Amino acid sequence: MARIAALFTAAFVLGSALLLAAVYLAASRIIDRDIETLIVEEGNELSQQFARLDRAAFTGLVRLRVAEFGARDGVYAFIGPDQRMLAGN
Numbered sequence: 001m002a003r004i005a006a007l008f009t010a011a012f013v014l015g016s017a018l019l020l021a022a023v024y025l026a027a028s029r030i031i032d033r034d035i036e037t038l039i040v041e042e043g044n045e046l047s048q049q050f051a052r053l054d055r056a057a058f059t060g061l062v063r064l065r066v067a068e069f070g071a072r073d074g075v076y077a078f079i080g081p082d083q084r085m086l087a088g089n
Contacts, residue, residue: 055086062087 046065050058062078070076070089077088 059087 046061049061053061059078062076065074066076066087066089068074075089078086079088080086
């Protein structure tokens with residue numbers, strides 16, 4: 001009787017661990033995909049703004065983005081042709 005109880009306990013623990021691992025992996029993939037989508041969309045928007053704005057206005061836009069999103073681990077860098085950072089964090 002004790003062996004059967006131990007066997008069922010081991011099966012339950014193993015099944016629970018596998019289920020939790022599957023949920024963790026699925027959630028991680030969803031979060032990674034969402035982050036990647038957000039980065040691509042932000043890059044596309046900044047690219048469009050770069051084409052429309054002059055250098056001073058775009059520098060101001062990057063500084064604004066750093067002020068808004070830099071505290072939440074957003075990383076921005078506007079680098080000039082001489083490899084100097086013009087705006088960013």
